[in-house]
Amino acid sequence: MIDLYTWGTPNGQKAAIMLEEVGLPYQVFPINIGADEQFHPDYVELSPWSKIPAIVDHDPQGGGEAYNVFESGAILMYLAEKTGKLMPDDVQGRYNVTQWLMMQIGGFGPLMGQLGHFEMFAKEDIPYAKKRYRTEVDRLLGVLEDRLDVTQYMAGNDYSIADVATFPWVRYADKVGFDWAEFPNTKRWVDSIEARPAVQKGLDVI
Ligand SMILES: N[C@@H](CCC(=O)N[C@@H](CS)C(=O)NCC(=O)O)C(=O)O
Numbered sequence: 001m002i003d004l005y006t007w008g009t010p011n012g013q014k015a016a017i018m019l020e021e022v023g024l025p026y027q028v029f030p031i032n033i034g035a036d037e038q039f040h041p042d043y044v045e046l047s048p049w050s051k052i053p054a055i056v057d058h059d060p061q062g063g064g065e066a067y068n069v070f071e072s073g074a075i076l077m078y079l080a081e082k083t084g085k086l087m088p089d090d091v092q093g094r095y096n097v098t099q100w101l102m103m104q105i106g107g108f109g110p111l112m113g114q115l116g117h118f119e120m121f122a123k124e125d126i127p128y129a130k131k132r133y134r135t136e137v138d139r140l141l142g143v144l145e146d147r148l149d150v151t152q153y154m155a156g157n158d159y160s161i162a163d164v165a166t167f168p169w170v171r172y173a174d175k176v177g178f179d180w181a182e183f184p185n186t187k188r189w190v191d192s193i194e195a196r197p198a199v200q201k202g203l204d205v206i
Contacts, residue, residue, distance in 0.1 A: 002026040003056040005046060007033050008206035010168035011072045011109065015053040017202030018076050018164050022083040026055075028205055046070060057082070073105040076161040086161045093156075100147075100154040100162035103140070108169045111136045115176050134177070141173060141183055148185035159193075167193045168203075 004019060004026050006012035019026045031037045031052050038050040047054040047070040055075050060067040061082055069078045077098075080087035087097055115133035118126055144166070147154060154162040171190050174180055180187040193199055 001058045003029055003058070004053060004205075005029045005031050005043065005055070006053040006206060007031050009033070009052070010112075010172070011051070012053045012206065013168040013203055014072045014165050015055065015075050016205040017168070017199050018079050018086070018161065020198035020202040021164065021196075022079055022085045024079065024083065030206055055079075071105075073101055073165060076101070076165055080161050086159065086164065088158070088160075097155040097160045097162050100160075101165050103143075104162065104165040104169065107140050108137075108166055111140060112169045112172070112176070116172070119176050137173075137176070138178070141170070141178060141186060144170065144189075145183045145186050148189050153189070163189075163193060167199070 002019065002024055004015055006015055006028060007030060016028070031043055033052060037043065038047070038052060043054075044050055046056065046068050049070070051070070053072055053075060054068065054070040055078075057067045057069070057078075069075050077087070079085075088094055111133055115130070115137050118129045118133060122129075144154070151157060153159050154166060167190065170186060171194065173183070173186070
């Protein structure tokens with residue numbers, strides 16, 4: 001059994017989608033980040049930066065004590081390795097996936113997160129910040145769009161943890177003002193992932 005500590009945000013959705021995709025049994029512990037539950041000392045023990053998601057695996061490979069993983073990218077890699085799913089076995093295949101996964105962790109996540117913050121939640125209107133993040137997200141969407149012109153999924157023609165990580169962020173692109181008509185390959189990719197039953201279940205967890 002895996003304990004999943006999460007909330008209904010893109011980073012949390014990644015972990016829930018992955019657990020559904022690989023078919024491992026899990027139980028959900030909601031961490032309401034709007035109510036600052038991420039700062040509770042018991043949760044900080046599991047996630048030192050007070051961010052969701054985090055997991056505890058009560059049945060780690062090789063036995064032994066329950067094993068705790070924080071950072072969504074690390075959680076996806078851990079679950080892929082544990083189950084042998086959504087990550088190739090060979091070195092180049094693994095790094096094809098890893099490089100696109102890292103682009104989500106270092107790019108789409110933080111930059112779309114900041115764009116969303118300055119567009120929708122900031123108490124002050126700061127045009128420079130909005131323009132800065134919009135330009136950077138547009139750049140990233142352009143890279144993804146070109147990539148998906150030649151491959152079905154981010155790392156090639158197989159669905160992988162790079163897609164699981166990036167999908168929950170990119171599906172909101174229209175909510176922060178991007179026009180799907182300019183990103184038809186990306187829209188096709190979003191729709192095909194959204195249609196997966198495991199993805200639907202993962203999105204519904206919270
Ligand atoms: N790099 C982290 C980022 C996680 C993250 O930013 N989580 C947000 C929700 S999407 C959070 O916990 N925010 C609460 C806070 O910042 O206090 C990961 O990929 O797991």
